[in-house]
Amino acid sequence: MLPKLFFAYFAVVIVGTSILVITRKNPIHSVLWMLVLFVHIAALYLFLNAEFLAAIQIIIYAGAILVLFLFVIMLLNLKREEMEKRFQKQWPLGVFAGMVFIVFLVLILSQIVVFPQLGPYSIQAIQSEGNLMTVGKVLYTEYLLPFEITSVILLVAIIGAVVLAKRKVN
Amino acid sequence: MVPLSWYIVLSAVVFSIGVIGFLTRRNLIIAFISIELMLNSVNISLVAFSHYLQSIKGQIMVFLVIAVAAAEAVVGLAILIALFRNKPTVNVDEINLLKG
Numbered sequence: 001m002l003p004k005l006f007f008a009y010f011a012v013v014i015v016g017t018s019i020l021v022i023t024r025k026n027p028i029h030s031v032l033w034m035l036v037l038f039v040h041i042a043a044l045y046l047f048l049n050a051e052f053l054a055a056i057q058i059i060i061y062a063g064a065i066l067v068l069f070l071f072v073i074m075l076l077n078l079k080r081e082e083m084e085k086r087f088q089k090q091w092p093l094g095v096f097a098g099m100v101f102i103v104f105l106v107l108i109l110s111q112i113v114v115f116p117q118l119g120p121y122s123i124q125a126i127q128s129e130g131n132l133m134t135v136g137k138v139l140y141t142e143y144l145l146p147f148e149i150t151s152v153i154l155l156v157a158i159i160g161a162v163v164l165a166k167r168k169v170n
Numbered sequence: 171m172v173p174l175s176w177y178i179v180l181s182a183v184v185f186s187i188g189v190i191g192f193l194t195r196r197n198l199i200i201a202f203i204s205i206e207l208m209l210n211s212v213n214i215s216l217v218a219f220s221h222y223l224q225s226i227k228g229q230i231m232v233f234l235v236i237a238v239a240a241a242e243a244v245v246g247l248a249i250l251i252a253l254f255r256n257k258p259t260v261n262v263d264e265i266n267l268l269k270g
Contacts, residue, residue, distance in 0.1 A: 022191030094193030
């Protein structure tokens with residue numbers, strides 16, 4: 001009973017804040033609601049025995065990506081946009097499409113049955129050597145190549161950002 | 171014990187809210203934030219599957235998704251700044267240089 005109550009709290013807060021994120025007029029308010037959302041998602045990760053990802057969620061998402069968004073919003077002068085309407089002309093169509101999407105996804109996904117071919121990483125196995133060590137072992141052996149490719153993607157992102165945002169000097 | 175389908179339904183609902191935000195908002199920054207929302211909802215479902223199937227691969231996948239999300243946000247916001255320099259607006263209705 002208690003885990004379900006905890007999950008219900010987190011689910012309600014996550015859905016509520018994500019609705020607030022997409023409806024606020026001021027983008028800074030959106031980003032700050034996003035912060036609340038990320039903290040609750042991190043708590044949900046803790047609930048699922050993924051301590052490393054909870055820490056990463058706070059550090060990378062809340063600490064880096066949201067601060068980047070805030071920097072860009074404050075860099076741009078958005079006075080005029082805040083005066084105008086916040087939704088596009090065709091917003092009823094977009095909401096309708098999203099609602100159809102929600103209904104179908106919930107109808108299908110609420111009935112999924114996962115075939116219980118369980119892997120070796122039970123909660124006891126993870127807790128015996130710690131979540132971080134388990135993730136690290138798999139990441140640096142089995143998933144070494146994707147990990148290296150991720151570093152290349154980050155390098156490309158750095159170079160791309162510098163090239164795109166650099167002011168042209170004539 | 172919370173059933174797995176609850177997590178998946180939560181993830182689907184948050185994903186759909188992200189889709190609605192991306193389709194309806196005029197502000198390009200909010201559209202980017204909606205993309206982050208969608209990536210996060212997928213992360214929730216991956217971690218839930220990882221927990222319930224007792225496999226660590228879902229968590230590795232989330233780690234990679236977070237790295238790609240960071241790269242996407244950086245490049246997207248750099249494009250936004252470059253766009254804003256040429257035409258001072260973040261309204262997606264007015265950004266129509268390609269006549270799409």
